[in-house]
Amino acid sequence: RKEVEQxxxxxxxxxGATVAFNCTYSNSASQSxxxxxQDCRKEPKLLMSVYSSGNEDGRFTAQxxxxxxxxxxxxxxxxxxxxxxxxxxxxxxxxxxxxxxxTRLQVFP
Amino acid sequence: DTGVxxxxxxKITKRxxxxxFRCDPISEHNRLYWYRQTLGQGPEFLTYFQNEAQLxxxxxxxxxxxxxxPKGSFSTLEIQRTEQGDSAMYLCASxxxxxxxxxxxxxxxGTRLTVL
Numbered sequence: 001r002k003e004v005e006q007x008x009x010x011x012x013x014x015x016g017a018t019v020a021f022n023c024t025y026s027n028s029a030s031q032s033x034x035x036x037x038q039d040c041r042k043e044p045k046l047l048m049s050v051y052s053s054g055n056e057d058g059r060f061t062a063q064x065x066x067x068x069x070x071x072x073x074x075x076x077x078x079x080x081x082x083x084x085x086x087x088x089x090x091x092x093x094x095x096x097x098x099x100x101x102x103t104r105l106q107v108f109p
Numbered sequence: 110d111t112g113v114x115x116x117x118x119x120k121i122t123k124r125x126x127x128x129x130f131r132c133d134p135i136s137e138h139n140r141l142y143w144y145r146q147t148l149g150q151g152p153e154f155l156t157y158f159q160n161e162a163q164l165x166x167x168x169x170x171x172x173x174x175x176x177x178x179p180k181g182s183f184s185t186l187e188i189q190r191t192e193q194g195d196s197a198m199y200l201c202a203s204x205x206x207x208x209x210x211x212x213x214x215x216x217x218x219g220t221r222l223t224v225l
Contacts, residue, residue, distance in 0.1 A: 008149070032211050043200055043216040044152065087151050094165055095204055096142060097214060099151030 001026060006088050006100035013107055017078045021103045023071040023088030032091040033064055035073045037084045038102065044087055047073075078107045111135060113203050113217035121223045122191055129187045130220045134203030141184050142214060143176060144200040145169065152200055158184060191224045198222075 006023045013019050025033075033050040048055065050062040050071055061074040071088055088100040114133045122128050134141045139160050144152035155174070156166045160181035170176075173191075178184040188195055198221050202214040 004151075041221075043219050045216070046213050049211050089151075094157065095140065095212070095214070096154040096157060096165065097144075097152070097202075098154070099144075101149065101151050 002100070003027060003098050004088055004090050004100040006103050008101050008103060010104040010106050013078055013105070015078055015080060015107055015109055017107075018074065018076045019078055019105065020075075021073045021086055021088070021105075023073075023100055025069050025071065025088075025090045025098075027090065027092075028066075028069060029093075030069075030090045031093070033071050034089040034091070034097075035060075035062060035071075036087040036089050036099075038087055039084050044099075047086070075105075078105075080107050080109065083107045113201055113215050115199075115201050115217040115220050117220055118218060119221045119223075121225065123225050124191060124193060126191055127187065127189045128191060128222065129185055130199055130222075131183055131185050132201030132217055133183045134201070135205065135215060136182075138203035138205040138215075139181070140204040141178060142202045142204070143184070143186055144202065146198040146200060146219075147196075152198075155186075155199075188222075191222075193224045196222055196224045 035047045036044040037047045038044045054063045059076045063072045085102040087102045090098045116131045142157040143155040146152040158178040173189045176186045198219045200219045201217045204214045
């Protein structure tokens with residue numbers, strides 16, 4: 001079983017739609033969590049950290065459920081520029097990052 | 110540009126050749142990480158350094174792979190006797206301060222390796 005599991009998609013949604021991505025992790029001792037965004041053939045970039053209380057950044061909302069070892073990302077009012085791969089990431093105790101396979105999002109006009 | 114840089118950006122080589130990649134982290138960052146990403150997968154951890162000390166290596170890092178960070182600044186990753194399965198994007202990331210659960214790792218643009 002992979003340490004971080006995501007639905008690879010692709011998710012094809014129209015502009016303006018709301019889309020949600022889910023992720024599960026296997027190590028219950030994990031302490032910190034992130035969503036990274038990766039554009040085609042580019043490096044991953046931090047989209048947002050995920051805190052226990054949940055957090056929001058503009059159109060993006062991240063939630064963490066420690067009991068279920070589940071992380072989610074909600075994107076509201078999707079834009080064409082949101083098209084990318086979204087990587088669910090868990091931090092280890094040595095700060096090495098453990099990535100899911102990524103969920104591909106394609107927003108169409 | 111004060112971000113993480115990697116060189117070369119692209120490398121095409123023939124099977125059996127040796128290749129070396131370089132990573133220059135953000136100057137004040139003491140931790141440096143190497144990851145490998147194959148098509149359709151997320152990045153996978155290879156190894157990391159704190160200053161010049163290599164503190165952890167993944168099982169993915171076979172004995173054909175060696176990494177160094179001789180002066181605690183830039184790092185090199187060498188692959189000897191390359192195989193087609195080594196074809197991937199090799200990403201470097203740096204982390205500053207004492208680490209900590211929500212410190213951001215900054216990634217370089219990666220070196221894309223193609224082994225023919």
